[in-house]
Amino acid sequence: MILRSEVRRAQERTMELFARAGIVLTAEERERIEVAGFGLGQLEAQGLELITYSNTDRYCAKELVLFPGQTCPEHLHPPVGEEPGKMETFRCRWGTVYLYVEGDAAPDIRAVIPAGSESHYTVFHEIVLQPGEQYTIPPGTKHWFQGGPEGAVVSEFSSTSRDEFDIFTDPGIVRAPTVVEDEASGEEQPH
Amino acid sequence: MILRSEVRRAQERTMELFARAGIVLTAEERERIEVAGFGLGQLEAQGLELITYSNTDRYCAKELVLFPGQTCPEHLHPPVGEEPGKMETFRCRWGTVYLYVEGDAAPDIRAVIPAGSESHYTVFHEIVLQPGEQYTIPPGTKHWFQGGPEGAVVSEFSSTSRDEFDIFTDPGIVRAPTVVEDEASGEEQPH
Numbered sequence: 001m002i003l004r005s006e007v008r009r010a011q012e013r014t015m016e017l018f019a020r021a022g023i024v025l026t027a028e029e030r031e032r033i034e035v036a037g038f039g040l041g042q043l044e045a046q047g048l049e050l051i052t053y054s055n056t057d058r059y060c061a062k063e064l065v066l067f068p069g070q071t072c073p074e075h076l077h078p079p080v081g082e083e084p085g086k087m088e089t090f091r092c093r094w095g096t097v098y099l100y101v102e103g104d105a106a107p108d109i110r111a112v113i114p115a116g117s118e119s120h121y122t123v124f125h126e127i128v129l130q131p132g133e134q135y136t137i138p139p140g141t142k143h144w145f146q147g148g149p150e151g152a153v154v155s156e157f158s159s160t161s162r163d164e165f166d167i168f169t170d171p172g173i174v175r176a177p178t179v180v181e182d183e184a185s186g187e188e189q190p191h
Numbered sequence: 192m193i194l195r196s197e198v199r200r201a202q203e204r205t206m207e208l209f210a211r212a213g214i215v216l217t218a219e220e221r222e223r224i225e226v227a228g229f230g231l232g233q234l235e236a237q238g239l240e241l242i243t244y245s246n247t248d249r250y251c252a253k254e255l256v257l258f259p260g261q262t263c264p265e266h267l268h269p270p271v272g273e274e275p276g277k278m279e280t281f282r283c284r285w286g287t288v289y290l291y292v293e294g295d296a297a298p299d300i301r302a303v304i305p306a307g308s309e310s311h312y313t314v315f316h317e318i319v320l321q322p323g324e325q326y327t328i329p330p331g332t333k334h335w336f337q338g339g340p341e342g343a344v345v346s347e348f349s350s351t352s353r354d355e356f357d358i359f360t361d362p363g364i365v366r367a368p369t370v371v372e373d374e375a376s377g378e379e380q381p382h
Contacts, residue, residue, distance in 0.1 A: 021213060022213025022285075023284075024322040054280040056280075059278070060250070091245075093215070094213075132215035132217045134245070157251075
């Protein structure tokens with residue numbers, strides 16, 4: 001679960017990073033920025049913010065935000081029915097993103113693996129993306145990525161997105177945890 | 192044909208508009224910005240500038256630029272083999288774009304139809320896109336679009352792009368005209 005107030009704060013920070021990147025959202029889009037904490041309860045360390053512009057049966061486009069040092073946990077996109085797994089191109093628009101995929105491991109990676117989750121990060125072929133740089137992740141390839149010191153804004157162009165089929169290395173991850181209203185949580189509501 | 196010097200000037204103007212929109216290209220991408228004059232010899236009135244970020248057998252992403260008042264001529268994307276025509280989402284990033292598709296015609300359209308080409312513009316259902324706004328054009332739908340007073344920068348998310356199959360309403364259009372080096376053209380080279 002994630003508290004509504006935490007979602008709101010993360011949406012505001014996301015909008016600040018979009019503003020720095022010159023990216024404009026409609027009012028409707030601002031309201032539906034997705035804050036993915038993956039059920040781990042440590043959004044700052046392991047999480048991702050995103051807005052889906054379009055997800056059709058033929059293609060998908062999203063804008064992703066990583067806060068400084070925030071990590072999207074290792075996962076892969078498996079085949080769904082007759083279709084091969086999701087293929088995706090990450091294009092860095094602002095900031096820096098450290099991306100890790102299967103392949104020759106870097107001797108010293110630039111990212112910091114989230115403490116306590118070391119065993120759930122297993123691929124270390126490093127790609128560093130600065131604004132204007134991009135990388136295409138083949139279907140079925142394990143990958144994870146982390147925002148640099150200022151965070152990152154990343155455009156994702158891909159085949160159809162079916163997040164519910166994603167396979168995370170960490171078995172404790174829940175892709176779409178429940179958002180809990182602060183009043184219902186028993187905790188004091190922040191202002 | 193289009194002169195190399197005209198291509199270079201259009202690429203530089205394109206980079207200026209990308210800079211205003213906060214969009215960064217790599218050096219390699221800057222060199223291959225496509226300047227499409229459609230063989231009409233009137234790039235300012237009818238033309239389009241674009242960079243293709245990724246075009247795979249599953250999806251495509253491009254960034255389009257329209258100079259102020261510049262028009263991408265009316266066309267449609269037909270089925271290719273077993274696949275339905277290209278489907279595309281236009282997302283305005285900067286400036287204003289006037290988009291016209293099949294459907295109820297606007298009584299007074301905001302765009303100005305390129306003089307002398309009136310008969311090649313036949314659909315007038317108007318969509319005006321400001322930054323953050325987007326519209327998805329179904330396969331096989333005639334459409335054309337024009338940059339507003341400041342021009343426009345538009346992200347295109349789509350299914351696989353096969354420009355060579357596009358069907359233009361104007362039979363005089365050539366989708367990929369030859370670029371002619373200035374020295375070979377018999378015309379005086381600028382500078």
